Amino acid sequence: MKYQPLPKELYIRNRSNLASKLAKNSVAIFNSNDILPTNADGTMKFRQNNDIFYLSGIDQEETILLIAPDCPNPAWREVLFLRETNEHIAVWEGHKYTKEEAEAASGIKNIQWLTAFDQIFNSVMALSERIYLNTNEHLRAGVVVETRDARFIKACKEKFPLHEYERAAPIMHELRGVKEQEEIDQMQIACDITEKGFRRILSFVKPGVTEYEIEAEFIHEFVRNRSRGFAYEPIIASGPSACVLHYIENNKACNAGELLLLDVGAEYGNYNADMTRTIPVSGRFTKRQREVYDAVLRVKRQAASMLRPGVTIQDYHREVGLIMQSELVGLGLIDQTDIKNQDPNWPAYKKYFMHGTSHHLGLDVHDVGTMHFPIKVGMVFTVEPGIYIPEEGFGIRLENNVVVQEEGYFDLMRNIPIEAEEIEELMNS
Numbered sequence: 001m002k003y004q005p006l007p008k009e010l011y012i013r014n015r016s017n018l019a020s021k022l023a024k025n026s027v028a029i030f031n032s033n034d035i036l037p038t039n040a041d042g043t044m045k046f047r048q049n050n051d052i053f054y055l056s057g058i059d060q061e062e063t064i065l066l067i068a069p070d071c072p073n074p075a076w077r078e079v080l081f082l083r084e085t086n087e088h089i090a091v092w093e094g095h096k097y098t099k100e101e102a103e104a105a106s107g108i109k110n111i112q113w114l115t116a117f118d119q120i121f122n123s124v125m126a127l128s129e130r131i132y133l134n135t136n137e138h139l140r141a142g143v144v145v146e147t148r149d150a151r152f153i154k155a156c157k158e159k160f161p162l163h164e165y166e167r168a169a170p171i172m173h174e175l176r177g178v179k180e181q182e183e184i185d186q187m188q189i190a191c192d193i194t195e196k197g198f199r200r201i202l203s204f205v206k207p208g209v210t211e212y213e214i215e216a217e218f219i220h221e222f223v224r225n226r227s228r229g230f231a232y233e234p235i236i237a238s239g240p241s242a243c244v245l246h247y248i249e250n251n252k253a254c255n256a257g258e259l260l261l262l263d264v265g266a267e268y269g270n271y272n273a274d275m276t277r278t279i280p281v282s283g284r285f286t287k288r289q290r291e292v293y294d295a296v297l298r299v300k301r302q303a304a305s306m307l308r309p310g311v312t313i314q315d316y317h318r319e320v321g322l323i324m325q326s327e328l329v330g331l332g333l334i335d336q337t338d339i340k341n342q343d344p345n346w347p348a349y350k351k352y353f354m355h356g357t358s359h360h361l362g363l364d365v366h367d368v369g370t371m372h373f374p375i376k377v378g379m380v381f382t383v384e385p386g387i388y389i390p391e392e393g394f395g396i397r398l399e400n401n402v403v404v405q406e407e408g409y410f411d412l413m414r415n416i417p418i419e420a421e422e423i424e425e426l427m428n429s
Contacts, residue, residue: 001059002226003269008107010182011057014175015078018055019069021171026130027068028168029121029156031148035061045228049149050363051134051172053270056080056106060097064117065108068124075110076124084113130164131156137169138368169368177369178378179362183271184403184412187362187380190231190273191401191412193266197221198277198416202426207256207281211236214262215250222266231272232365235263238281242395243388245355254281259289259394265365272365274382275413276399283427285420289394292387293420295327296396299385303357304402304409307381310374313358320357324385325349333389352387361401379404380412 022028030052036044048059056065062083071077085096099111112120125131133156134149143150157165179187197218204217214236222229237247238254242261254260258281265273278293280286285293303320328334328349338348358381360369369379381404386397400413417423 001269002223002228004226005057005059005105006182006186006269008057008105010180011055011105012107013180015055015067017175018171019067021174022067022069022132023130023166025070025128026132026166027066027071027124027128028132028134029152030055030065030067030134030168031152032058032061032063034148036145048270049134050176050270051168054172054176054363056108058082058097058102058106059270062114064114066121066124068128071124071127073123073127076120078108079110079112079120080106080108081112081114081117084115125160125163128163130166131160132166132168132171134168134172137167137173138364138366139371140366173368174370176362176367177360178376179380179403180378183362184378184380186269186271187273187401188412190227190266190268190271191275191416193222193225193227193268194264194273194275195413195416196225197264197266198262198275199426201262202279202417202423203429205254205260205279205281205427206283208253210253211238211241211250211260214254214260218264225266227266227268229267231265231267231274235261235276237261237263237395240390240393242278242397243390245388256282257286258282259285259396261395261397263397263399270363272361272363273412274361274365274384274399274401275416276384276386276397277416277418277423278396278398279423279427284424288392289396290420292331292389292394292396293398295331296385296387296398297418297420299323299327300383300398300400303385304383304400304411307358307375307383307402307404307409309377309404309406312374313371316358316375317356320385321347321349321353324353324387328352328387331387333387352389353385354388355384355386357385358382375404377404377406 033049035046046061052065064081066079102111133153200221201217233248236250238260239258241247259278260281261278263276265275302323334348342348360367361380384399388395403410
C-alpha cells in the first residue's frame with residue numbers, strides 16, 4: 001500500500017460500536033472482496049470491501065472477520081482469518097500480512113490462517129443463536145456479480161438452516177455514516193491531494209490541450225502524493241460535453257472560449273475526495289459564463305449552510321431546489337409561467353439542474369448512510385449544484401466536501417480555489 005495506515009485504535013473502536021448493536025448470543029461475519037478477472041489470466045486491481053476495512057484496517061484479499069461479543073470462549077469473540085503466505089506467493093505476488101502485522105494493524109489478538117476458519121466458525125455457531133451477514137444494500141447498487149459475501153450466505157444457510165439470520169448492512173450504514181476524526185483526517189489528505197492536482201492543471205489548461213492530457217496531469221499529481229489514483233472515473237468535460245452528467249470519454253480538444261468542467265477526486269487510504277470545478281479554457285470567463293458561474297456559487301454556499309443536524313436530505317434538496325429556481329429566473333432560463341405550469345414531480349428548475357445537491361462521502365464516493373433520517377454531526381457530504389445549458393454550449397458545476405458540525409460546517413476543500421477572480425488570476429499568472 002502507498003498510504004499511511006490509520007491507528008489500530010480506530011478499528012478497535014469501530015468493532016466495539018458494532019458489537020454494542022448486535023443482538024445477544026450472535027456472531028457477525030465480514031468477507032473481503034474478490035480479485036476480479038479481466039481476460040485471459042489478467043486481473044483488476046484489488047479493492048478491499050469497505051465494511052471489513054472499516055472494522056479491521058486490513059487491506060488484503062481472502063480475509064474474513066468474525067465478531068461474536070458474547071461467545072463463552074473469549075478467544076473467539078474477535079478472530080481475523082488471513083490467507084497464509086509462502087515462498088511461492090512472496091515471489092510471485094509480494095509480501096502479505098504476517099499474523100503479527102495484522103494484529104498491529106487491526107488490534108485483533110486472535111489472528112488465524114484461513115484453514116482454521118471452518119473449525120472455529122462451527123464452534124462459534126454452536127454457541128450462537130443469530131448470525132449477521134453482510135450484503136451490498138446501497139440504494140444505487142446494481143449487483144450483477146456474485147460476491148464472496150453472497151457465496152458465503154448461500155453456504156452458511158445450507159449448513160446452518162435453523163439459526164436466525166440478520167442483516168449487517170443497516171448497522172454498518174448507521175456506523176459508517178458518521179465519521180470518526182481519524183477518518184476525517186484521512187479524507188482531508190485526499191482533498192489536499194486533489195487540490196494539488198487542480199492547481200497543477202490551472203497553469204496547464206489552454207486552448208488546444210486535450211481532455212486526456214488534463215486527465216494525465218491529475219493522475220501524475222495524485223500518484224506522486226501516495227494516492228492510488230482517481231477516486232472514481234474522472235469527468236474532464238469541455239464545452240457541450242459538460243451537459244452530459246457522467247461524461248467520461250475525455251477525448252476531445254479544449255477550444256478557445258469554452259468552459260471546462262472537472263469532476264475529479266483523489267483516493268487516499270481507501271477514503272475519497274469528490275471535487276468539481278469549472279474553469280475557462282482561455283483563462284477568462286465571458287460575461288454570460290460569469291453570470292451563470294456566480295449563480296451556481298451562490299447556490300453552493302447557501303446549500304452548505306443548510307446542512308445542519310436534524311435536517312433530512314429530502315427536505316434539504318427541496319429547499320435547494322427553490323434557491324436554484326430563483327437563480328434560474330434571474331438568469332432568464334425559466335420564468336413564472338414555467339413555474340406555475342410545472343409538474344410537481346419534476347419542477348421547472350430541473351430542466352437546468354436535474355441531479356441532487358449532496359450525497360454522503362467516505363470509503364465509498366457515494367457513501368452509505370441514513371438518507372431518510374436526520375443529518376448527524378460528523379457526517380460528510382458533497383455540495384454540488386450545477387446549471388447545464390445545452391443551447392448555450394456549456395454547463396457549470398461546483399463541488400466541495402463538508403463535515404457537518406454542531407454549528408455550521410467544516411469545508412475540507414476550503415483551500416481549493418473557487419472564486420472566479422482567483423481562478424482567472426492563477427490561470428494567467
